[in-house]
Amino acid sequence: MPKLTFQSSAERREFTDSNSRAIIITYFLSGMFWLMVGSTLAILASFKMHWPEFLGHTSWLTFGRVRPLHLNTMVYGWASLTSAGVGLWILTRVLNATIPLKKTLYAGIGAWNLGLLIGSIQILSGFSNGMEWLEIPFSSAFLIVAGLIPVALASLIMLVNKATKHLYISVYYIVAGYIWIISLLIVAYIPEYSSTVQAGMNWWYAHNALGLWFTPICLAAAYFFIPKVTGRPIYSYWLSLLGFWTLALFYNWNGFHHLIGGPVPTWATTVSISASVMMIIPVITVAVNHHLTVVGVFDRVINSPTLRFIVFGAMSYTFVSLQGSFQALRTFNETIHFTHYVIGHAHIGMYAFVTMVLFGSMYYILPRLIKWEWHSKTLIKAHFWLTALGIILYILAMQTGGIWQGIQLNNPDIPFMDIVENMLPFLQARSFAAIMLTTGHLIFAWLVIKIVWHGRTKRPKPITQMYQTGGKGYE
Amino acid sequence: METGTGTVTLFVVSLFMIIVALILLIAALKKGFFNSVHQDAYIPFSDDEPVGKPTDQLFEDDNKSVE
Numbered sequence: 001m002p003k004l005t006f007q008s009s010a011e012r013r014e015f016t017d018s019n020s021r022a023i024i025i026t027y028f029l030s031g032m033f034w035l036m037v038g039s040t041l042a043i044l045a046s047f048k049m050h051w052p053e054f055l056g057h058t059s060w061l062t063f064g065r066v067r068p069l070h071l072n073t074m075v076y077g078w079a080s081l082t083s084a085g086v087g088l089w090i091l092t093r094v095l096n097a098t099i100p101l102k103k104t105l106y107a108g109i110g111a112w113n114l115g116l117l118i119g120s121i122q123i124l125s126g127f128s129n130g131m132e133w134l135e136i137p138f139s140s141a142f143l144i145v146a147g148l149i150p151v152a153l154a155s156l157i158m159l160v161n162k163a164t165k166h167l168y169i170s171v172y173y174i175v176a177g178y179i180w181i182i183s184l185l186i187v188a189y190i191p192e193y194s195s196t197v198q199a200g201m202n203w204w205y206a207h208n209a210l211g212l213w214f215t216p217i218c219l220a221a222a223y224f225f226i227p228k229v230t231g232r233p234i235y236s237y238w239l240s241l242l243g244f245w246t247l248a249l250f251y252n253w254n255g256f257h258h259l260i261g262g263p264v265p266t267w268a269t270t271v272s273i274s275a276s277v278m279m280i281i282p283v284i285t286v287a288v289n290h291h292l293t294v295v296g297v298f299d300r301v302i303n304s305p306t307l308r309f310i311v312f313g314a315m316s317y318t319f320v321s322l323q324g325s326f327q328a329l330r331t332f333n334e335t336i337h338f339t340h341y342v343i344g345h346a347h348i349g350m351y352a353f354v355t356m357v358l359f360g361s362m363y364y365i366l367p368r369l370i371k372w373e374w375h376s377k378t379l380i381k382a383h384f385w386l387t388a389l390g391i392i393l394y395i396l397a398m399q400t401g402g403i404w405q406g407i408q409l410n411n412p413d414i415p416f417m418d419i420v421e422n423m424l425p426f427l428q429a430r431s432f433a434a435i436m437l438t439t440g441h442l443i444f445a446w447l448v449i450k451i452v453w454h455g456r457t458k459r460p461k462p463i464t465q466m467y468q469t470g471g472k473g474y475e
Numbered sequence: 476m477e478t479g480t481g482t483v484t485l486f487v488v489s490l491f492m493i494i495v496a497l498i499l500l501i502a503a504l505k506k507g508f509f510n511s512v513h514q515d516a517y518i519p520f521s522d523d524e525p526v527g528k529p530t531d532q533l534f535e536d537d538n539k540s541v542e
Contacts, residue, residue: 009521094518166511168518228519231529237516303532364531377533 008462016092020099020163021369027085034077041070046434051428060124063471068135069123070282083217084151086361087174096163108147115143133206152178169240177216204255211251218357221383230300243285250278257328275326341402354394383443390436396416401426
């Protein structure tokens with residue numbers, strides 16, 4: 001590949017952005033499509049929890065099919081496709097490299113979307129694997145892996161062709177995340193597991209998909225966007241390295257603690273519990289680093305659409321991780337296991353952390369790729385408050401309800417149906433939260449459509465010049 | 476409790492990997508590979524978007540409309 005020379009950093013950025021524009025937007029639009037599908041399925045599944053007759057007579061719209069499909073479209077559609085795009089874009093910036101293998105990447109996006117489409121039909125038709133996070137049968141899941149492999153290859157080629165002497169911490173996280181998710185999927189789909197070993201593998205995979213795929217990409221985004229938007233370098237680079245290596249060392253041992261009390265060896269769950277507690281180290285290092293980077297310049301967080309979402313997501317990462325460490329302990333787990341509390345915990349991870357960071361990343365990336373500004377500041381604020389308050393309501397409903405549910409389930413004197421009825425207000429609150437979140441998603445989809453097709457928000461100056469003035473170039 | 480061949484092999488291999496990793500780390504430290512690590516923190520910044528200059532301040536002045 002010939003080495004390109006540029007007069008200035010701005011010129012280099014203009015070149016890499018125009019070079020990566022189409023491919024990154026394709027990842028984002030694919031992700032947005034599955035976000036809409038997943039949101040619709042979320043509302044259906046949520047309503048069915050307190051209104052079981054709702055669309056209950058059509059087999060493919062029953063809870064057992066709609067809910068797993070909601071999870072899979074959100075995880076492998078929205079979050080994974082968008083993460084692939086966000087990661088590749090950040091690599092272009094911190095490695096000063098262009099994205100290679102574009103035709104292969106486009107073919108990969110096609111295979112990925114096709115795999116999701118076939119997998120969705122299979123789940124709705126009842127051909128599910130029956131394992132959480134792994135419901136999509138191998139016959140279509142291999143297409144998703146086929147879509148991920150070019151992303152990992154492209155990131156490795158960019159690493160080889162980098163035009164920088166140093167490596168930024170985001171590169172560690174992104175390249176590792178791309179390799180880890182492919183390894184996880186390949187191991188998970190080996191047709192060798194049965195009975196309790198299969199259950200162990202299932203929870204090892206599900207836990208690590210969050211911790212070794214979405215977490216690295218979103219932490220990479222936080223480590224890039226927080227310094228970039230505030231104009232301050234990360235507080236301690238040594239701490240960021242410690243955070244990465246301790247995540248790599250401890251996270252992979254997690255997962256078996258989901259089977260506390262199950263028919264698995266006690267040592268296996270104990271190892272997972274220990275690893276969960278050890279995760280406090282990377283979480284605290286990341287939290288301290290992010291907090292000390294923004295301390296004193298909080299107005300820059302308030303004024304930036306990107307940082308509103310990303311700081312919310314980073315704070316949620318600290319919260320969900322520390323919560324996860326403590327709920328892995330046997331005494332607490334005995335109460336919250338098999339309750340709505342765990343659903344709330346999963347949504348802090350996948351929504352309050354991952355989804356909010358991805359929203360924030362797109363708010364930064366798209367105006368630079370398209371050289372156009374967002375259509376409406378008011379709608380961005382509406383999107384933020386609907387999603388932020390929506391997920392807070394969701395978590396409060398699920399986790400307070402879940403703890404009460406667990407205490408009642410452990411009391412043999414309380415009839416099971418009484419517990420089910422006691423949960424109704426919490427489930428109804430969740431449905432209200434789901435409507436708030438979906439409204440926020442619709443607003444975001446509108447904003448994305450408007451900016452991709454330019455809308456009517458014209459800018460007299462190139463976007464880079466406007467950002468140089470700290471936003472004062474707006475008319 | 477008997478110690479199987481597998482356990483011994485696992486222990487020896489793990490020990491070997493830890494020793495190799497430590498040797499590599501110490502060698503890298505002595506050669507100065509970590510001397511300029513703190514400079515990596517400045518990679519997101521450039522001459523036209525330097526340290527101290529915030530970006531993406533869209534809500535800075537809400538009295539001015541973007542419409």
